[in-house]
Amino acid sequence: MKNASLITRIARKTLEIEAEALRRLTESIGDPFVACVNLISHSKGRLVVTGIGKTALVAKKIVATLNSTGSASLFLHAADAIHGDIGMVQPDDILLCISKSGETAEIKMLALLARQSGNPIIAMVTRPDCSLANMADHVLLTPLEREAGPNDLAPTTSTTLQMAMGDALAMSLLSLRGFKAEDFARFHPGGSLGKQLYLRVCDLYPANEKPAVGPQAGIREVLLEMTSKRLGATAVVETGSRKLRGIITDGDLRRMLSAHQDVSDFKAQDIMTASPITVHKDTLAIRALDLLRTRNISQLVVIDEVGDYEGFLHLHDLVREGLV
Template sequence: MKKSDVVVRTARQTLRIEADALSQLADGIGENFARSVEAIFHSGGRLIVTGVGKTALVAQKIVATLNSTGTPAFFLHAGDAIHGDIGMVQPADVVLVLSRSGETTEIRVLTLLVRNLGNTLIAMTSREDSALARAADYLLLTPFEREADPNELAPTTSTTLQMAMGDAVATALLALRGFTPADFARFHPGGSLGKQLYLRVRDLYPHNQKPVVSPTSSLKETLYEMTGKCLGATAVVDPQTDRLVGVITDGDLRRFLNRDVPLDTATAADMMTPNPKTIPEDELAVQAVARLQEHSISQLIVVDGAAGNYLGFVHLHDFIREGLV
């Protein structure tokens, strides 16, 4: 058998073992899970997540997910906890202990410390009969038949289940809190994902120049405005009413110049496209991107949402710069 065949077969087997275990885990979600989540939700304190070895790494990921979805949490290594750091735990805090076996020395000692402090203890373990499970107030059971590696020794299936159970706890708490996309954006302001949820057109257009001509502006005046303001387009606004009546883009200008018409008497009204595509300044930037893609254009005219007055332009380059395209 070729080495590549062994690699592919092993990878597929690993994923299938873990997928089957996840399916069984989902089927087992029930009253114990609901009671555990409600205990965290009603605690009034933080969720302390702890473990040792590979489970400590999983615990850190769970903490990151919880904090980003509105549940105050922090990671405490089980080894550090039993050597003095247990003092970080406050009376209202809930302690979630991760352990595959529920029987390691550090976990046994930590369990006794938490019980003595009187904090609510939630166990996440694969063994219902373990010391950790028996001592816990609530149990998040993550049973599995075998680890996914060929020797059935390395933490693979077990840590996958713990990670998934942590996600389930975080999303269930998110649902209980009524956590919205706007809330999510408050915790993720720096990345492109956060920008999709909070960045608005009004945050972008003021950085661009504001080209504008009247319907009676000459070809020369129109060219000067389009090239001088560096957007390759200009709005056409009626000076009597301040009403936006059209737009002239590079494409409009080329099409007009290809026509057999006198250029010395040409006006902006002759070149413009009436009823141009606009976007209210309060719209999310990601919605503006969708409009650009829908109409296969590179800029939109920004208007006052209430009155429809011309405010400026947003260009495809603005959205590329912000990482939205």
């Protein structure tokens, strides 16, 4: 392949430079970081994150992460802010200004306006002696030795550090606020990720047929029930109730037919699997999928609080919802 050696060497060097910078960033986490997290955690307002150029893109990502993990935040482009959008900043809001140099004119002007309004300012900068750091109430340092690209020009390592610092803030705030999987599901209802966190068995099985026969049902009745309900199985329940006795699958029928010439006298209770694998109707669907995979089966009998038969959950139900 053309230039394979050169490409590989450049890519590895880029990652090595950024990995080393992240290691140094880890070592820099201390009291100033803790103070920023506590300030944001106790705030009655939002965290307004601002930047310009590449740092504006970083700011947008940090805002998205914070909002999705329960910390109210807002993106404000520094250039737009000084042309009217600073009106978005409310009295209780905190301003997080991201700047590599800490000398960007628009961000310095925005910080000055925020100070005049009494909003606390957090500066995320690479040097502690820059103008923005001197204007801020708190400073988050992202110490930078060099960018990963040639001539130390294109923002690479610096934006990696800024994104990582934003993640560290978000995860620290998440932990302090006791943010749980249920909360995450509330903010992420769409897609397979959201479904893993909120979709339950009871949301799926009612759409299926509910095959059931009594213990004394003959083979013909069992076959007709399984065929008409098209689930490849039927539950065996006590006559006149929903008390589960067992399950009969198409595999059980095949094994019976292979082992016996005359099956005319067989009853459901003779071929059923007693104490079948079941799942409670309020179980998360993703947990039911784990059970299907572990047991290498394609359907589960759904039961209620007292163990009565409710229906069937089939692997196809989970496939249809995008969980597989």
